[in-house]
Amino acid sequence: MRNPSSSTTSKTPCCSKVGIKRGPWTPEEDEVLANYIKREGEGRWRTLPKQAGLLRCGKSCRLRWMNYLRPSVKRGRIAPDEEDLILRLHRLLGNRWSLIAGRIPGRTDNEIKNYWNTHLSKKLISQGIDPRTHKPLNLISHGSSQVNHDPVPKSNPNPPNSSSSELGEKTITVTATKNATQDLTPTNLEYHQQYQNQQAGGNCLANWRNSEGATLIMGQPSSGGNEGGYIENCNEDMFSSFLDSLINDNFLVNQHQQQQQPNNVLAAAAASADQNFSHGNIWEAEIISSMVAFGNEQNSSNNHHRHDQR
DNA sequence: AAGTGTGGCAACCGCCAGCTT
DNA sequence: TAAGCTGGCGGTTGCCACACT
Numbered sequence: 505m506r507n508p509s510s511s512t513t514s515k516t517p518c519c520s521k522v523g524i525k526r527g528p529w530t531p532e533e534d535e536v537l538a539n540y541i542k543r544e545g546e547g548r549w550r551t552l553p554k555q556a557g558l559l560r561c562g563k564s565c566r567l568r569w570m571n572y573l574r575p576s577v578k579r580g581r582i583a584p585d586e587e588d589l590i591l592r593l594h595r596l597l598g599n600r601w602s603l604i605a606g607r608i609p610g611r612t613d614n615e616i617k618n619y620w621n622t623h624l625s626k627k628l629i630s631q632g633i634d635p636r637t638h639k640p641l642n643l644i645s646h647g648s649s650q651v652n653h654d655p656v657p658k659s660n661p662n663p664p665n666s667s668s669s670e671l672g673e674k675t676i677t678v679t680a681t682k683n684a685t686q687d688l689t690p691t692n693l694e695y696h697q698q699y700q701n702q703q704a705g706g707n708c709l710a711n712w713r714n715s716e717g718a719t720l721i722m723g724q725p726s727s728g729g730n731e732g733g734y735i736e737n738c739n740e741d742m743f744s745s746f747l748d749s750l751i752n753d754n755f756l757v758n759q760h761q762q763q764q765q766p767n768n769v770l771a772a773a774a775a776s777a778d779q780n781f782s783h784g785n786i787w788e789a790e791i792i793s794s795m796v797a798f799g800n801e802q803n804s805s806n807n808h809h810r811h812d813q814r
Numbered sequence: 815a816a817g818t819g820t821g822g823c824a825a826c827c828g829c830c831a832g833c834t835t
Numbered sequence: 836t837a838a839g840c841t842g843g844c845g846g847t848t849g850c851c852a853c854a855c856t
Contacts, residue, residue, distance in 0.1 A: 528824070528850085550841065566842075567825065602844060617845075618823050 525559040529568050533558060537565055538573050571612045578610025582619050590616055591624060595638040
């Protein structure tokens with residue numbers, strides 16, 4: 505594949521050691537790796553090549569396993585429904601390929617990323633839609649002579665508004681807990697302001713999930729502590745359910761998630777959203793608001809459900 | 815049939831966060 | 836607390852197959 509001597513950086517790549525093979529994997533190497541992992545399990549990638557007798561670096565082994573050899577990896581063309589799901593998730597999450605892949609069984613982040621870059625982004629552009637923002641190109645290009653297709657800076661993995669604009673639209677319809685007069689549809693000026701806010705505050709889901717609002721809604725990360733029943737039960741499932749609701753445009757999609765949502769937690773989360781708005785953390789605030797609304801919807805659904813059962 | 819252009823995708827790179835020592 | 840290690844992520848590269856001339 506790539507020319508091993510092509511690296512001109514001063515940093516030493518992990519595969520630069522003499523005797524470490526690079527490039528395409530042979531069927532024999534695949535077999536050795538697959539057999540070793542079946543026998544010993546995943547992990548310990550750094551030491552795996554030596555243990556398995558492979559002349560590869562650990563990173564290369566991990567990548568080969570994750571993207572190609574894993575039994576759960578689905579090969580073949582992306583189906584139309586998968587494509588639709590990728591589009592929806594990208595509109596929601598931006599270039600969070602691993603998160604998107606996590607919602608599409610059998611597909612890897614690399615595969616989805618490649619599919620996006622080679623198919624979907626071009627498709628959107630041909631439709632006059634900015635693939636980063638999912639907004640009409642003429643709307644986004646306001647204030648600059650052309651649409652910026654440069655790679656997104658590492659410090660800001662999400663493009664400006666890749667998620668917030670969609671969430672903003674969503675929030676308009678569901679955020680009864682927030683200031684009802686607040687118009688969350690971003691204008692071009694707001695795009696710019698949000699971009700600056702995101703640059704300053706770090707606009708990524710991982711950051712958000714560590715935020716105060718996420719903690720309020722989803723609960724503390726597993727710390728071994730016992731912070732109470734709700735916190736214990738309402739974390740990853742809640743987030744997953746929330747994503748489902750956004751993907752499906754249906755806030756009552758997950759009937760299994762009909763758990764009582766303590767109003768004090770929702771109130772605290774709403775306050776956190778307000779705080780984030782006031783501090784300019786628009787993207788976080790909107791997600792938190794949506795989560796609050798989602799929780800309220802679930803409460804309402806629960807109440808109706810219980811009422812019906814009586 | 816040969817040369818050239820293009821798209822697809824596997825693989826690599828650098829960076830970063832979390833964990834361990 | 837700091838330094839080193841490890842795994843994971845997103846961006847990018849470049850080979851290869853196929854289409855086109």
